Amino acid sequence: MGKRVVVDPITRIEGHLRAEVVVNDEGVIENAYISSTLWRGLEVIAKGRDPRDVPFMMQRICGVCTFSHYLKSTMAVEDALGIKIPLNAELTRTLMNIALFLHDHVVHFYQLHGLDWVDIVSALKADPKKASELAFKYSDDPVATGVNDLIRVQEKVKKFAESPQGLGPFANAYWGHPTYRFTPEQNLIALSHYLKALELQRVAARMMAIFGGKNPHPQSLTVGGVTCIMDLQDPARMGEWMAQFKEMAHFVINAYQADIIMAAEMYKDEPSVVKPIGVKNFMAHEDMLIGREDYLFSSGYVLNGDLSKVYDINEDLITEEATHSWYKDNEPLHPYEGKTNPNYTGLREGESVGPDGKMTHSKLIDESKKYSWIKSPRYDGQPMEVGPLACMVVGYARGNEKIKKAVDDFLHRTGLPVDALFTTLGRTAARMLQAKVIVENGMTAFNNLVENLKVDQTTCAPYVIDKNKEYRGRGIGDVPRGMLSHWIRIKNGVVENYQAVVPSTWNAGPIDASGRQGPYEADLIGLKIHDLTQPLEIIRVIHSYDPCIACAVHVMDTKGNTLSEYKLDPLYGTCSV
Amino acid sequence: MNESSLLQRFSERINALKKLPKIQENKSIPELLEEKGFSRRDFMKWASAMTAVLSLPATFAPTVAEAAEVADRLPIIWLHMAECTGCSESLLRTTYPTIDSLIFDYISLEYHETIMAAVGWQAEHNLEHAIEKYKGRYILMVEGGIPTGEHGGYLTIGPHGQTGLKTAQKASEDAAAIFAIGTCSAFGGIQAAAPNPTGSVPLSEVTHKPVINVPGCPPSEKNIVGTLLHYILYGTLPALDAYNRPKWAYGLRIHDLCERRGRFDAGEFVEAFGDSYAMDGYCLYKVGCKGPYTFNNCSRERFNDHTSWPIQAGHGCIGCSEPDFWDTMGPYEEPLADRLYETVFGGLGADATADKIGMGVLTAVGIGIAAHAAISSIKNPKE
Numbered sequence: 001m002g003k004r005v006v007v008d009p010i011t012r013i014e015g016h017l018r019a020e021v022v023v024n025d026e027g028v029i030e031n032a033y034i035s036s037t038l039w040r041g042l043e044v045i046a047k048g049r050d051p052r053d054v055p056f057m058m059q060r061i062c063g064v065c066t067f068s069h070y071l072k073s074t075m076a077v078e079d080a081l082g083i084k085i086p087l088n089a090e091l092t093r094t095l096m097n098i099a100l101f102l103h104d105h106v107v108h109f110y111q112l113h114g115l116d117w118v119d120i121v122s123a124l125k126a127d128p129k130k131a132s133e134l135a136f137k138y139s140d141d142p143v144a145t146g147v148n149d150l151i152r153v154q155e156k157v158k159k160f161a162e163s164p165q166g167l168g169p170f171a172n173a174y175w176g177h178p179t180y181r182f183t184p185e186q187n188l189i190a191l192s193h194y195l196k197a198l199e200l201q202r203v204a205a206r207m208m209a210i211f212g213g214k215n216p217h218p219q220s221l222t223v224g225g226v227t228c229i230m231d232l233q234d235p236a237r238m239g240e241w242m243a244q245f246k247e248m249a250h251f252v253i254n255a256y257q258a259d260i261i262m263a264a265e266m267y268k269d270e271p272s273v274v275k276p277i278g279v280k281n282f283m284a285h286e287d288m289l290i291g292r293e294d295y296l297f298s299s300g301y302v303l304n305g306d307l308s309k310v311y312d313i314n315e316d317l318i319t320e321e322a323t324h325s326w327y328k329d330n331e332p333l334h335p336y337e338g339k340t341n342p343n344y345t346g347l348r349e350g351e352s353v354g355p356d357g358k359m360t361h362s363k364l365i366d367e368s369k370k371y372s373w374i375k376s377p378r379y380d381g382q383p384m385e386v387g388p389l390a391c392m393v394v395g396y397a398r399g400n401e402k403i404k405k406a407v408d409d410f411l412h413r414t415g416l417p418v419d420a421l422f423t424t425l426g427r428t429a430a431r432m433l434q435a436k437v438i439v440e441n442g443m444t445a446f447n448n449l450v451e452n453l454k455v456d457q458t459t460c461a462p463y464v465i466d467k468n469k470e471y472r473g474r475g476i477g478d479v480p481r482g483m484l485s486h487w488i489r490i491k492n493g494v495v496e497n498y499q500a501v502v503p504s505t506w507n508a509g510p511i512d513a514s515g516r517q518g519p520y521e522a523d524l525i526g527l528k529i530h531d532l533t534q535p536l537e538i539i540r541v542i543h544s545y546d547p548c549i550a551c552a553v554h555v556m557d558t559k560g561n562t563l564s565e566y567k568l569d570p571l572y573g574t575c576s577v
Numbered sequence: 578m579n580e581s582s583l584l585q586r587f588s589e590r591i592n593a594l595k596k597l598p599k600i601q602e603n604k605s606i607p608e609l610l611e612e613k614g615f616s617r618r619d620f621m622k623w624a625s626a627m628t629a630v631l632s633l634p635a636t637f638a639p640t641v642a643e644a645a646e647v648a649d650r651l652p653i654i655w656l657h658m659a660e661c662t663g664c665s666e667s668l669l670r671t672t673y674p675t676i677d678s679l680i681f682d683y684i685s686l687e688y689h690e691t692i693m694a695a696v697g698w699q700a701e702h703n704l705e706h707a708i709e710k711y712k713g714r715y716i717l718m719v720e721g722g723i724p725t726g727e728h729g730g731y732l733t734i735g736p737h738g739q740t741g742l743k744t745a746q747k748a749s750e751d752a753a754a755i756f757a758i759g760t761c762s763a764f765g766g767i768q769a770a771a772p773n774p775t776g777s778v779p780l781s782e783v784t785h786k787p788v789i790n791v792p793g794c795p796p797s798e799k800n801i802v803g804t805l806l807h808y809i810l811y812g813t814l815p816a817l818d819a820y821n822r823p824k825w826a827y828g829l830r831i832h833d834l835c836e837r838r839g840r841f842d843a844g845e846f847v848e849a850f851g852d853s854y855a856m857d858g859y860c861l862y863k864v865g866c867k868g869p870y871t872f873n874n875c876s877r878e879r880f881n882d883h884t885s886w887p888i889q890a891g892h893g894c895i896g897c898s899e900p901d902f903w904d905t906m907g908p909y910e911e912p913l914a915d916r917l918y919e920t921v922f923g924g925l926g927a928d929a930t931a932d933k934i935g936m937g938v939l940t941a942v943g944i945g946i947a948a949h950a951a952i953s954s955i956k957n958p959k960e
Contacts, residue, residue, distance in 0.1 A: 006697065006736045007696060007697040008697060008734070008735055008736050008738075009690055009696065009697070009700055009701075009734050009735060010696055010697070011690045011691070011693050011694075011695065011696045011700050012690075012691065012692070012693070012694070012696075013691075014661075014662045014691070015662070016657070016732060016733075016734060037732065037733045037734065037738075038659055038724075038731065038732045038741075039724075039731045039732075039775060040659050040724075040731075040767070040768040040775060040777075041768060041774035041775055042767065042768070044772065044774045045767070045768070045770045045771065045772070045773075045774070045903075049907065050907060050908040052908055052909070052910055053907045053908055053909050053910075056895060056909055057767060057770070057903065060661050060663070060766075060767040060794065061661060062661045062662070062663075063660075063661040063662045063663020063664070063665070063666050063667075063795060064661075064662050064663075064666060066663060066666070111692065112691075115694045120694075170693075170694045171693075171694070171695060171703060172694075172695040172699040172700075172702065172703055173694035173695050173696075173699070198669070201669060201670075202669070202670055202881070202882070205670045205881055206881045206882060206884045209880055209881035209884040209885050210884060210885060211890065212885070212890060213880070213885045213886055213887035213888070213889060213890030213892060214879075214880035214881060214884075214885065214886060214887060214890075215666075215670065215880070215881055216663040216666045216667055216670075216795055217663055217794060217795060218890070219887035219890060219892045219895070220887070220890040220891060220892050222850050222892065222910065224850070224851075225850065225851055226891075227850050227851070227855070227890060227891035227892040228890040228891050228892075229851060229855050229856050229891055230855075230856065230858055230889075230891060231885070231889075231890060231891075233856065342774075344727060344730060346730065347733070347738050352736065354698060354736075355698035355699065355702065360736075361737075362736045362737060362738075363733075363736070363737055363738030457856065458851065459850075459851045459855075460849070460850045460851025462849070533698070535696075535697070539696055550660070550661050550662065
């Protein structure tokens with residue numbers, strides 16, 4: 001029987017997540033289970049509230065993709081009430097969305113995922129002069145890689161490393177792991193970008209705050225439009241956005257893209273990141289309006305990695321089920337009908353590989369039963385990967401020129417085959433490509449907004465909520481982590497039912513009734529772990545999805561609070577929504 | 578306490594801290610600032626700004642600078658409970674120059690799940706090690722409400738599946754000071770809104786130790802860093818209001834320093850979002866602004882390097898630094914004074930927390946606002 005390896009907490013993500021794998025004697029993963037370990041119950045809380053208030057509450061699902069839920073929740077209410085919002089409002093939302101994507105993808109690659117690719121300690125051995133020259137191989141106008149910049153970065157880390165207390169927040173990681181593939185010089189370049197990205201994420205956040213009032217948790221969307229008309233009328237504010245957009249665009253092309261091309265070159269032979277992925281079905285939804293009826297991202301789904309066919313999404317075929325999730329009702333239900341009562345069964349006692357390699361007492365997942373607060377969304381019964389990779393794959397298969405150009409250019413520059421997309425490396429690259437498509441086309445949205453403002457000052461559409469009528473609607477689209485949909489039913493002027501089907505739920509959900517695994521779990525199977533006490537390979541795969549677990553865990557209980565019925569051994573506490 | 582004795586007290590406190598060992602021997606905040614390219618002058622400018630935020634006399638700026646320099650004697654443990662990571666994100670957005678975040682990112686942040694490189698067993702080890710090593714010396718910052726339903730089972734962390742409740746209690750035990758960062762940790766937050774399905778409670782309800790609340794959804798980075806500096810300067814709890822919020826940050830209502838206050842006084846109100854009054858920047862009270870009931874310094878400090886704040890972006894305040902605001906301030910886009918009044922104040926309402934404003938006066942103010950809005954809608958010169 002294989003050994004269990006528990007990875008909990010998975011850090012450098014949003015939320016609380018556990019990965020548990022079973023490895024054979026060769027260290028190859030034979031089975032994998034993913035559990036979310038926090039439940040908050042926001043959809044229960046939404047019930048009975050004023051529909052206009054719900055977007056503010058749903059926004060608090062997540063402070064990282066802080067705009068996504070606010071936007072889709074607002075759109076759900078607008079769809080339900082039949083509101084068509086003014087073009088100015090649409091495009092202003094796009095400018096805020098651009099800020100979100102640029103912020104999210106840059107922070108993800110550098111602050112969250114970067115340390116899976118970049119060995120900070122190795123950077124100490126680099127020759128700064130060589131590194132500075134090398135940077136020109138990946139960009140014509142490299143960022144923060146002058147010899148002096150790199151010397152300073154190196155000295156800074158050296159001081160950290162030499163202190164008796166070690167590396168502070170970088171302490172006790174897997175430095176020196178054999179699956180790190182960058183040369184010391186390449187590590188130094190990327191490390192310098194890591195520090196630069198910390199500064200630039202503030203710029204992207206300011207871009208959102210110009211129209212949103214603040215970030216995280218902007219506050220300028222209202223059902224029917226946007227409230228920031230004074231900012232839109234102020235040329236200085238518009239100019240500020242444009243200048244900051246250009247600053248971000250320069251970084252995306254000359255640091256982010258450069259580092260991904262560098263990673264493609266060095267990691268293309270590293271088995272743990274080019275292993276074919278488990279679920280090759282991809283779904284994405286049109287989003288990012290840049291002009292009237294002109295969306296940057298396309299809708300559709302692709303099955304089994306077959307790029308020659310792309311299908312239209314029928315929203316009626318989206319379901320969520322809870323066979324292995326801590327809810328009572330197992331059967332697949334459409335989000336409008338979704339009803340789930342919590343049924344928490346906890347973790348079991350057991351042993352897993354400890355930090356010293358010996359079997360150590362741990363709490364373990366019982367995979368024969370329920371084991372996560374995340375449900376299993378399916379499309380027509382099939383698991384789907386959503387996210388930037390899905391957006392690129394679907395756009396490519398649709399013949400979306402802007403996406404096709406970015407993908408082809410990347411494959412050409414790196415010499416990678418199309419199949420390389422369907423790997424961990426491909427997923428990480430696709431996120432950069434999505435950011436690149438945005439910086440190449442973002443100004444179109446800006447210019448169209450400026451043009452429209454010359455002839456039209458409308459920012460809000462009027463509406464009424466008739467208490468005698470019933471409404472239902474959904475807000476759907478692609479957010480930084482993939483396809484997100486919010487579903488609302490309104491009755492007597494208040495929320496009758498609320499559901500969110502979230503990107504990380506599509507990707508991180510547990511096994512379904514027919515035994516099919518979701519993308520995370522399927523992707524881990526077959527992965528070889530070099531050292532069971534340092535499961536860097538697992539972390540790298542999971543981080544490549546950009547988990548947002550506070551988002552993924554939600555509850556669909558429409559009956560109110562009945563949780564006190566469920567008996568729980570306090571020792572077995574775990575899990576989240 | 579007069580200025581000179583306060584200054585003397587600060588100096589003694591800073592001198593005492595200076596005697597403590599640094600967490601990283603060959604590293605100090607002044608050196609770090611220099612490495613990052615900040616001049617002494619930049620740093621002093623920042624210190625002056627923080628002095629103002631803390632409502633200290635301007636002559637205290639050098640002392641505040643000194644306090645920041647000894648921050649490297651205080652290890653910080655940051656825990657994530659039932660939360661959305663918005664408070665951590667807020668800290669990362671810190672104002673230029675980025676000195677606030679330097680103090681956190683590079684000096685002494687012993688445990689922070691969003692930033693740290695270690696995972697799994699190694700992460701758990703880092704936490705236990707820090708608690709042990711810096712016993713009685715570390716500052717605990719907690720983000721998120723504490724789920725207590727099912728004996729805390731709605732949140733578990735680590736290979737041993739320890740509940741968040743237990744982790745928070747354990748870390749509180751030996752902390753030198755405890756700050757509840759954000760409305761969730763301070764008051765329960767969104768997950769504690771009715772019907773509170775997970776039984777989430779504020780940190781202060783699960784520990785017997787004193788907790789300083791720094792609410793907001795999320796709080797500004799100035800309020801987070803200011804709370805830390807205040808602790809370094811005074812070594813004791815700051816002056817707090819009835820909800821344990823530091824008065825230097827939460828002593829005034831949003832309304833008191835609002836940029837649209839003149840419009841309010843003149844009776845000029847936005848009637849609906851997107852109307853011509855909205856274009857002219859009229860007061861947002863009638864479209865639901867909760868500024869008159871909310872104690873925070875947003876109107877003075879703003880967000881994201883002073884880029885903006887909700888009222889500048891044309892939306893009213895939703896009262897996010899008040900206890901139970903999710904249940905008491907809604908609907909967020911309708912005025913409060915003419916409805917739900919009792920619910921909000923409930924005997925210990927927002928306004929009752931202000932020292933100088935008694936409950937009676939407050940009630941009068943609330944009614945006054947309602948009357949003002951009603952009268953103005955009749956007398957509005959534009960109509």
